[in-house]
Amino acid sequence: MTDKALSDVLIIIRMLEQLDSLAPYAAMAKLGQALASPQRLRLLHLLAQCERPVEELAAAMDEPVGTTSHHLQKLSSVRLVNSRKVGRQVFYSLATESVLRFWLLFRDFAENRLSDLQLLRRLLEASRAESGAIDIKTLRTKLKGSKVALLDVRPRAEYEAGHIPGALSAPLEELPKLVRQLPKDKTLIIYCRGPYCLLAFKAHKLLAKHGIHALCLCEGPVEWAAANLPLERASSNGRPADAISRNKTKSRNPKQKRK
Numbered sequence: 001m002t003d004k005a006l007s008d009v010l011i012i013i014r015m016l017e018q019l020d021s022l023a024p025y026a027a028m029a030k031l032g033q034a035l036a037s038p039q040r041l042r043l044l045h046l047l048a049q050c051e052r053p054v055e056e057l058a059a060a061m062d063e064p065v066g067t068t069s070h071h072l073q074k075l076s077s078v079r080l081v082n083s084r085k086v087g088r089q090v091f092y093s094l095a096t097e098s099v100l101r102f103w104l105l106f107r108d109f110a111e112n113r114l115s116d117l118q119l120l121r122r123l124l125e126a127s128r129a130e131s132g133a134i135d136i137k138t139l140r141t142k143l144k145g146s147k148v149a150l151l152d153v154r155p156r157a158e159y160e161a162g163h164i165p166g167a168l169s170a171p172l173e174e175l176p177k178l179v180r181q182l183p184k185d186k187t188l189i190i191y192c193r194g195p196y197c198l199l200a201f202k203a204h205k206l207l208a209k210h211g212i213h214a215l216c217l218c219e220g221p222v223e224w225a226a227a228n229l230p231l232e233r234a235s236s237n238g239r240p241a242d243a244i245s246r247n248k249t250k251s252r253n254p255k256q257k258r259k
Contacts, residue, residue, distance in 0.1 A: 030077075030078055031078050034074050034075055034077065034078040034080065035106075037071065037074070039061065039063070039067075039068075039071050040071045040074060040075055042061065043057060043061070043071055043072060043075065043081075043092075044075070044080065044081075044094070045103070045193065045194075045196070046060055046193075047081060047092060047093055047094050048094060048100055048103055048104075048193075048222050049154065049158040049161065049162075049193055049220075049221070049222065050093075050157055050158050050160075050161030050162065051091050051092065051161070052091065052092060052093075052157065053086075053089045053090065053091050053092075054068055054072065054089070054090050054091075054092060055089070056155075057072070057092065069090075072092050076092075079095050080094070080095055081093065081094060081095055081099075082094075082095045100222070104222070104223075104226055120196075121195065121196075124195065124196065124201075125195075125218065127201065128200075128201070128216045128218060131201075131204045131208075131214075131215075131216055132213070132214070132215040132216065133215065133216050133217075133218050134215050134216070134217055135217070135218050135219065136217070136218075136219050136223065136224060136227055136229070139164075139189065139217055140229075142187070142189070143165075143166060147186050147187055148186055148187050148189060149168065149182070149183045149186040149187070149188050149189070150164060150166055150167040150168065150189050150190075151167065151168055151182075151188060151189065151190045151203070152164070152167040152168065152169055152170065152190075152191060152192075152221075153171060153172045153175065153190055153191070153192050153199050153200055153203040154171065154172075154192050154193060154199060154220075155171050156169055156171055158193075158221075159171075159234070160233065160234050161233065162221050162231035162232070163221055163231060163232055163233075164191065164221055164224050164229075164231065164232070165231070165232045166232075167191075169234075170203075172199050172202055172203050172206075175203055175206055175207075176206065179207070179210045179212065182212065187214075187215065188207070188212065188213070188214035188215070189215045189216075189217055190203050190204060190207075190214050190215070190216055190217070191216070191217035191219070191220055191221075192220055193221075193222070194219055194220035194222055195218055195219065195220075197220065200216045200217070201216070204216055
């Protein structure tokens, strides 16, 4: 061993001797501190759907932009989210695919350990069961037939970023305008962001007021993809009617792609 190599080893030994035994865990605790907020956890849930500007995230959170920005900066400090600036807007997204996997594992772990979360999950499932709930396995079977219409009631940006194949975009806030355009000869199945999202529940109540029965999918596109199933991506002209008519047109002209 050379004198320089020996010197480097001695330096490392001194550094290890001076290292606080809690230092590694103090570093890990920073991640726990960033997650110790219901608002930040919900932001991870929203960003699991797609990239969003801070203003849209604040609107979804029903809180001031400054508050949402503060929470996002906390998540950014531990590299859970990334940001990019487009003009005057700042867009946020999950930092990597590993963050999405972590979020789903964290959520499942919390469900297994926390009795109050288990109770909430059972209440939501019971509510969906009353209206008619199905899971991904049942949905895949139904989609093999031709008598099913799948409605994605999330905001359009989330639909365009990734949706279950064959789904029609029908954002909740625009759904009342679409009632007359919904197919009457098919079973409607609605879905939103997943097991803790209430958009599909609200959509079901709205459709019921118009005498339209629909089933609710318990999971969302994130869970669909986590089951190693493909998502579709799309861009639209901005109106739900366009999305519905566009999908109908594609289904009526399957031979066009073969030419």
